[in-house]
Amino acid sequence: MNATAQATALPAPSGSFTTGFSWAIGRDLTLALRHPGETLLVVAFFVLVASLFPMGVGADPQLLLRIGPGVIWVCALLAAFLSLPALFSADYVDGTLEQMTLSPHPMPGWVCGKLAAHWLVSGLPLTVLSPLLGLQYGLQPDTLAALAVALALGTPVLSLLGGACSALSLGARGGGVLLALLALPLFVPVLIFGAGAAEAQAAGLSPAPHLSLLGALLVLAVMALPFAICAAVRIALD
Amino acid sequence: MNWFLFSSPSTFYRLAGSLAPWFFVLAAALAAAGLYIGFAVAPVDAVQGEVYRVIFLHVPAAWMSMFLYFVLAGWGAASLVFNTRLSAMMARAIAPTGAVFTFIALWSGAFWGKPTWGTYWVWDARMTSELVLLFLYFGFIALANAFEDPRRGDRAAALLGIIGLVNLPIIYFSVQWWNTLHQGSSVSFKGTTMHVAMFRGMMLMALACWMYAIGAALVRVRSIILEREARTRWVRELRGRPGVGAAEGSRA
Numbered sequence: 001m002n003a004t005a006q007a008t009a010l011p012a013p014s015g016s017f018t019t020g021f022s023w024a025i026g027r028d029l030t031l032a033l034r035h036p037g038e039t040l041l042v043v044a045f046f047v048l049v050a051s052l053f054p055m056g057v058g059a060d061p062q063l064l065l066r067i068g069p070g071v072i073w074v075c076a077l078l079a080a081f082l083s084l085p086a087l088f089s090a091d092y093v094d095g096t097l098e099q100m101t102l103s104p105h106p107m108p109g110w111v112c113g114k115l116a117a118h119w120l121v122s123g124l125p126l127t128v129l130s131p132l133l134g135l136q137y138g139l140q141p142d143t144l145a146a147l148a149v150a151l152a153l154g155t156p157v158l159s160l161l162g163g164a165c166s167a168l169s170l171g172a173r174g175g176g177v178l179l180a181l182l183a184l185p186l187f188v189p190v191l192i193f194g195a196g197a198a199e200a201q202a203a204g205l206s207p208a209p210h211l212s213l214l215g216a217l218l219v220l221a222v223m224a225l226p227f228a229i230c231a232a233v234r235i236a237l238d
Numbered sequence: 239m240n241w242f243l244f245s246s247p248s249t250f251y252r253l254a255g256s257l258a259p260w261f262f263v264l265a266a267a268l269a270a271a272g273l274y275i276g277f278a279v280a281p282v283d284a285v286q287g288e289v290y291r292v293i294f295l296h297v298p299a300a301w302m303s304m305f306l307y308f309v310l311a312g313w314g315a316a317s318l319v320f321n322t323r324l325s326a327m328m329a330r331a332i333a334p335t336g337a338v339f340t341f342i343a344l345w346s347g348a349f350w351g352k353p354t355w356g357t358y359w360v361w362d363a364r365m366t367s368e369l370v371l372l373f374l375y376f377g378f379i380a381l382a383n384a385f386e387d388p389r390r391g392d393r394a395a396a397l398l399g400i401i402g403l404v405n406l407p408i409i410y411f412s413v414q415w416w417n418t419l420h421q422g423s424s425v426s427f428k429g430t431t432m433h434v435a436m437f438r439g440m441m442l443m444a445l446a447c448w449m450y451a452i453g454a455a456l457v458r459v460r461s462i463i464l465e466r467e468a469r470t471r472w473v474r475e476l477r478g479r480p481g482v483g484a485a486e487g488s489r490a
Contacts, residue, residue, distance in 0.1 A: 006412055164401060168394045172384035182398060185373040186405050188366075189412035217408070228401055231318075235393045 007148035019121075020105025024113025025120075032121040038086065039121045046079040046126055061138050068137030069120045069147055076093030076126045076135075076151060076194075079189050080158040083122040084166045084179060088233070092170045098237055107230045114162050115226070123155030139202065153214040156192040160225040161186045165167065167232035189217060246323050247463045248472045254456040254463075261453030265446045272442030280435040292350040293436070298444035300343035300364075303371060304406075311403040312380070314396030324459075326392035326486035327466065329399060330382050330461035335451050337375035344368055365412040370409050374402045388466060424490055 032039050053071045054064055091097040101112055130151050131144040139147065165182040172178055197210035244250045276294035310332045317325035338343035347365060348358040358366065382395035431439075467473045 139340070140369065168381060168398055172381065172394075174380075174384060178380055178384055181373065182377045183372045185377065185409075187409045188370055189405070192415075193381065196485045204244075213412075224404070230374075232394065232397055235390065237395065238390070238393070 007021030015104030015106060015109070017106055017109040019029075020109025021105070021113040021116070023105070024100075024110035026113075027119045028114055031115065038083075039125070042079050042083045042122055042123045043129065045082055046075050046214060047129065047133065049078065050075045051136065054136070064137045064207075065139065065202070068134060068139050068145070069202065071137070071197045072130055072133050072147060072197040073151075073154075073191055073198075076130070076155065077158065077184070077191055078161060079126055080122055080155060081180065081183055081187075083118065084125040084162040084183065085175065086161055087118050087166050090176070092236065093174065097170075097233065101233065101237055107233070109162075111229050111233065112226050113236050115159050115229070118163065119156050119159040124158055127151040128154060141177065143198055143202045144229070146207040149211060150157075150194040150197040150207070150214060153211060153218055154190045157190050157221045158187060160221040160229075161190075164225050164229050167236060170233075170236035172211055190214070193217065201233045205207050245322050247324055247327070247467055248470070250324055251460055254372060256455040258453045258460070259450045261456065265449035265453060268442050268446035268449060272278045272439050272446055275435055275439035275442060280439050281433060283436075286354055289350065289353045292346050294439050294443045296346040296350060297440055298363045298447040299339045299346065300368065301444055302447045303336055303340035303343050303368065305448075306332055306339060306451060307371060307374070307399075307403065307406065309317050310336060311399040314399040317392060318396050318400075323389075323392075323466070324463075326389075326396060327383060327459050328455065331391070331455045331462055332451075333375055333379050333382070334458065335454045337372060337379065339447065339451070340368060340372045340375060344372065363410070366413040367406075367410045370413075374406070378402070424443065 021230055053067070057063060057067065088097060091100070102109070103109065127148055130148050134144040134147055153234055162179075162183050165186070166177055169175060169178050169182060193210045193214045197207040197214065201207040244253055272294060276291055277304040280291070310329050313325045313329035313332065316322065317329060344365070347368075351360070352358050378395050378399055381398050382391045384395070384434055464473060464476075
């Protein structure tokens with residue numbers, strides 16, 4: 001699958017953060033475009049699970065209104081988690097990751113590029129689709145907006161945290177289940193603030209505190225986690 | 239003085255072997271004193287009655303569960319910074335004890351909650367973050383053992399421990415703002431609002447748990463050292479001639 005990705009060749013050997021970033025994001029987006037099935041699968045999973053909940057708990061509008069934001073957030077969490085193994089492990093298995101590490105580009109550059117591409121194909125579609133799912137649960141327009149903003153701020157954090165966990169578990173036994181055990185506890189704050197924003201809006205309060213905290217989490221994650229991911233990739237390739 | 243004398247697994251193996259029993263003796267003595275004060279001296283609580291006596295195990299276990307995660311992440315960081323094998327082995331050795339204390343804190347808390355709050359479990363901030371802490375311990379143990387090469391597991395788990403340590407306060411505050419039923423802490427660095435006998439019993443039990451944790455970690459790290467160093471000469475000598483081998487191990 002990655003042989004096709006080499007269509008975008010490595011640029012000349014004077015690496016920089018930005019060229020590494022743009023190269024990696026271009027490569028991963030090309031890969032995702034050439035295999036749209038995998039991307040759509042994650043989106044389909046998100047929609048499917050969110051649609052199963054009303055069948056499980058009953059179609060009472062009051063109840064759906066109450067659980068809607070939380071359910072959509074949990075579904076987004078699981079969908080983001082589903083696409084994580086594809087982030088590094090395919091490149092790790094066929095040796096591409098090692099070649100990238102040997103490339104002249106600084107590691108944080110292309111790691112951030114890969115993460116950005118991962119968010120564009122997993123987090124962004126979920127954010128865009130969430131108002132549609134929110135309508136299934138009868139959420140009000142302002143709640144839908146708060147939900148979408150919260151997802152836009154929260155899903156990049158999920159990509160970053162999940163990227164760290166998937167890099168740590170490269171080559172480990174029991175891949176998927178291990179990844180769930182590592183990643184899902186770390187997702188807890190994002191889930192709480194994300195669902196809290198929409199619930200505050202639905203209760204007639206301001207979602208701003210939750211959104212601010214999500215934004216703070218995002219800033220913290222963007223500052224710290226790419227370096228942790230680089231360290232994890234180095235450990236994996238050691 | 240050679241500061242790195244005991245960073246060698248073979249010398250530390252014998253140091254741990256001679257220290258561990260003393261920590262267990264200390265733990266037993268402190269626990270005996272703490273339990274005596276807890277059950278015989280400390281008065282019955284005015285509000286909660288006899289059931290409050292769970293505190294003598296519950297609070298020390300909860301303290302240790304958090305403290306041990308700090309120690310674990312500290313050893314993990316030391317192993318990544320100094321690239322020492324023994325630090326990573328210590329981190330591995332501490333993890334199961336930390337998980338056990340986390341479990342004890344949750345379990346005893348559930349049995350304290352039933353008579354006082356009327357329920358075994360609520361999604362309260364402290365309980366939720368303690369549950370997440372248990373998952374973090376499980377994740378650490380699972381990741382450390384998920385690789386063929388134990389050094390790889392050491393380093394990956396050490397990095398996970400550090401990420402978890404940064405996340406722990408975030409998790410704690412996120413759940414605290416989300417939901418709080420748990421009573422506030424009665425003990426702070428400024429003093430305590432508790433009866434003095436209750437406080438003494440709890441502190442003795444906390445020290446007992448601490449000493450037990452050190453002893454258990456030392457015993458476990460000895461097993462890990464033997465497992466890792468099974469092919470070295472000093473371990474083979476240890477195995478070949480029980481009794482004398484220990485004394486000669488240092489020159490191997």
